[in-house]
Amino acid sequence: MMTSDQALIAVTQTLAKGREMGLKPLSAIVLDAGGHPLAFHRADGASPGRYAIAHGKAYGAVMLGMTGSQQMDRAEAQHYFMxxxxxxxxxxxxPVPGGILIRDDAGAVIGALGVTGDTSDNDAKAGLAALAEAGLNGDA
Amino acid sequence: MMTSDQALIAVTQTLAKGREMGLKPLSAIVLDAGGHPLAFHRADGASPGRYAIAHGKAYGAVMLGMTGSQQMDRAEAQHYFMxxxxxxxxxxxxPVPGGILIRDDAGAVIGALGVTGDTSDNDAKAGLAALAEAGLNGDA
Amino acid sequence: MMTSDQALIAVTQTLAKGREMGLKPLSAIVLDAGGHPLAFHRADGASPGRYAIAHGKAYGAVMLGMTGSQQMDRAEAQHYFMxxxxxxxxxxxxPVPGGILIRDDAGAVIGALGVTGDTSDNDAKAGLAALAEAGLNGDA
Amino acid sequence: MMTSDQALIAVTQTLAKGREMGLKPLSAIVLDAGGHPLAFHRADGASPGRYAIAHGKAYGAVMLGMTGSQQMDRAEAQHYFMxxxxxxxxxxxxPVPGGILIRDDAGAVIGALGVTGDTSDNDAKAGLAALAEAGLNGDA
Incomplete structure (x- = not known):
């Protein structure tokens, strides 16, 4: 299980990583294993609709048990399924990168991090770096 | 007509077939001839959104009177119709395989089985094998 | 945590208890701690809309962390809130009885059982009896 | 205007105030002047549906320009309007207490804080105390 404090650290660290990497202002959310929000933060300068995008990346990952990259591959191969x-x-x-599964040490999904604001690939990089600092295993 | 007990057996046998075949954890639902749930079971380790996917496969089959394979063919040929x-x-x-019509001996649709968790084709195989054991005719 | 097998036993035992108690045909669902379906069964003779009612009783319980009885009391006192x-x-x-929280030994919510088909009070009685047989703690 | 950092402090301080006051685990959200999420945090032990309740309290406040208390009064007097x-x-x-308008020094609405988890009145008290510490003017 993931604690509420770990979720908050993952979210705030994602925004910090984005600043370090010189990215556009990021927004990040952590959902629990049931797809319900634990923590969210939107950086100054991010557009107002970023909650919904961040949520959508994390929510698809949890509900389908697929990373954002896997969902994008499936959308490319079989768009009508996604x-x-x-x-x-x-x-x-x-269904794009920036939806990152969070796994326990046995590999079970304990939640997801959703990141948005820059390119999907940069969103995923910032999120993975933040999860590592929060002591959580990210699968992008 | 299909009984409530037959529906439950079809569902639990589908999960058992998945384990026998070495598939990822499956989820299965049986809907009646009106598209309403009779029985559902989700295996440990399946992602939380599997009810909605299983339901969607079975629901499309009953409501349109088309198997998952037929729906996929139609989606490939004429995506705007689906x-x-x-x-x-x-x-x-x-609209993908894993949506299986259940027919009586005269061929009339008496319900549908929806299976999800592995590849669509493996989902359909496990479901057909389970229906055979439950004494029901599957049309995938 | 609750296993997939425990959820199925709780559901099938609820229908069996209803028959023992001479109730109308019952339908029962178990949701996990995130409000997602693990198992469902609808008895022969139950009306087709019973999935949605059973789900609604269990879903409210999990999402609000309130039993069906507590939700009903709140609806009576402050209908616009519910x-x-x-x-x-x-x-x-x-928001009526028949939405039963399932708790672990420390009292944390690990899911909910939703029961419908007879009076709300009888639904709750059958569900509590079934949970006891499944070795789960019910809070109605 | 309210910064992203102020929003995060208001949210985390609300959860801290709830712990100090011995309340049930709280969840809190801050929306900007357009009703869009800036920051959210849910305490360990809160039910999974708390995001939606917290959001609903803050969203109604911003969109209508009315505090949670004012909305509740209107719901009591004229339920069909709400x-x-x-x-x-x-x-x-x-439309209940726990929806708190955030105003600038001239009285203009710059966002709202939504708090849920204990009684509506305690939710509002914790939120007002947190806003004071964050240097923001709350109107409950």
Whole structure:
């Protein structure tokens, strides 16, 4: 299990990593293993809709048990499957990198980090670096 | 007609077949001829969103009277039709294999089994094997 | 944590208890700690909409951390709060007895059982009896 | 204007105040002047649906320019108005105390804090104390 404090550290560290890396202002969310928000932070200068994008990246990862990269691959190969999957989840899934599964040491999914604001690849890099500092295992 | 007990057996046998076949943890649902849930079971280790995917495979099969394979063919040939069909069914249809029609001996649809967790083709194989053991006719 | 097998036993035992008690045909669902379905069964003769009612009783319990009885008391005292709470959960909450929290030995919520088909009080009695047989702590 | 850092401090201070006051585990969100999330934190032990409740308290405050207490008074006096208001806002408004407007020194609304987890009155008390420590003016 992930604690509320670990979730907050992962989120604030993601925004800090973004500043260190010179990225655009980031927004980050951590969801628990049931897809429910534990912590969120949006940097000054980020656009107002960033909560929904960050949430969508993390939510798809938890609900499908697939990383953002895996979801993007599936969307490229079989777009109607990801469209349909999104339909059954109320349109709440954003299937691109920046949706990062958080795993315990046995590999079980204990939540997800969603990052948005720069390119999807940079979002994922900042998130992975932040999870490492928070002592959590990220799978992007 | 299908009984409530047959539905439960089909569902639990699908999860057992998945274990026998060495598949990832499966989730399975049986809907009646009106598209309403009779029985559902999700294996330990399956991601939390598997109810919605399993339901979407079975629901599309019953509501359209088409197997998952037939729906996928239609999505490949005419994606806007399946997108539109999904619109009228509230986004609840997942048009890929693993949506299996259940037919009586005269061929009439008496329900559907939806299976998810491994590849779509393996999902369908496990479901067909389970229906055979439950004494039900599957059409994938 | 609750296993997938415990969830199935709780559900099938609830239907069996209903038959023993001479109740109308019951339907029962178990959700995990994140509000996601683990097992469901609907008895022969139950009306087709029973999945949604059973789900709504269990879902409200998990999401709010309140039993069905507590939700009903709040609805009686401050109806606009429960109406609003339901709004934020997509209308998916049914705030009456038959929504039973499942707790671990330390008292933490590990899921919920939702039961429907007879009177709300009888639904709750059958569910509590079934949870006891499944070795789970019910809080109705 | 409120900074992203002020929003985070208001949120984490609200959870800290709840612990100091011996309340149940709290969840808190800060929305900006457009009703969009800046920061959120949910304490260990809070139920998974607390994001939606906290959001609903803050969202109603910003969108209507009314505190949670004012919304509750209106719901008591004219329930169909608040029901209708909720209709136009997609059901996202929770009209009870714990929805706190944040004002600049001239009195203009620059955002809102939403708090949930204990009684509505205690939620509001913890939130007001936290805003004072963050150097922000709360109007509950």
């Amino acid at each position: 469209t349909a999957a999104n339909g059954v989840f109320g349109g709440a899934v954003v | 997108t539109a069909a999904n619109g009228v069914f509230g986004g609840a249809v997942v | 109406t609003a709470a339901n709004g934020v959960f997509g209308g998916a909450v049914v | 029901t209708a208001a909720n209709g136009v806002f997609g059901g996202a408004v929770v």
